[in-house]
Amino acid sequence: MNRYFIEVGYKGAAFSGFQVQENAHTVQAEVDRALSTLFRAKVESTGSSRTDAGVNARQNFLHFDTDLPLHPQFLYKINAILPADVVLNQIYSVPAEAHSRFDAVGRSYEYTLYTHKDPFMQDRGYFFPYNLNMDALQEAAEIIKSYEDFTTFSKRNTQVHTYICKIEESLWRREGERIVYNVTANRFLRGMVRGLVGTMLRVGRGKLTMAQFRTAIESKDCTNADFAVPGHGLFLMKVHYPEGLLTPYPF
Template identity: 40%
Template structure:
């Protein structure tokens, strides 16, 4: 049978989601611990890849397993995993379900602290004065009018298209915390961090809202802002059609 595993992790100590030859990844740890627990080689396929230092509050992965789970699987696998990776839930899905290709929406949050906060150290981007959130929201709304986001993609990325349908992009302020939320059907590598860096330039008056139109039209990564640090970024939600899941 095929299963979706819903997981969360703090990405600080990892080179990202995907297995790498000379660094430890979330995928490697998860596959190794599941293989030990289930006494069978387990390979997992994720809804997307997070870069080094990026966190996930919700990521789905799929795997195949034909035997019966013994006891409380979630409790057991969490006891095997390190403290910075957690399994939230396991779902039975249709046989051809794919965590990546069946996903219809992905949502990220980016956190910025504008006051020193020891409890968000390494978990948010620390700034020492606040940008103009009204200008950044005006600029963020422009993103919904475009589809080609090559200007925000990491250079030399092997993708067939730079088109993404963004349906949500906005900033909120809660006390000394700024939060950027963005949702789309798909994202390019480094896209969210590049967008945040570009919007911060507008918020700090280094570029204008009109400049954003020109940046997108350029399709040139060099025209966009510097990528915001990875440790402020969280994958927060992945959505699927209801018919992917079987009734548990």
């Protein structure tokens, strides 16, 4: 049995999330359907990262096993089967024990705000026409890096055993009429990036002091975080793996 990692990107607007769910339209279900159609046999993949309804991904991964040979035009044929809002960018040969979720060593997300009405940004950013103190946002983003316990920024009904995360990058930047938050960590909790963004926006608007922001983090109480920012402003940008794990399949 051969194991393969596949790299996908998708626009999340039409989906109820990434992971297969009963009676729901999901990205993983579409990928499994396309693989099963091409191989003419049932294929069930395993995803690397769950994303919520509306959330987009520049890069996400799944893995699957098969003894069947890969068609020389595998990428072309799979993309012809997949809907227009999902793309399979690459397939990789990996060791039989490799796991798309558990072998990931980090993930990078980006959250985009746009400050002036723009129909071309709809479903790809959060329209936020309010004044923001960029210095305060940047200070809050830097403060986040000094913490490891992110219980405050985890939604309830999660199945994790620890709320410890190591934040490697946390920063805001302005790009014309776009304001973008970038964050990279070894792992993320359910709703964590949206909780961070929503709570920092309260700091940027002067509704929360820096001391209150620290108190919210240290409270380990999710009712002190703001998760209200919409999913469509969020992009999973990159899933990080150990160097040398991924070998593009030699068609």
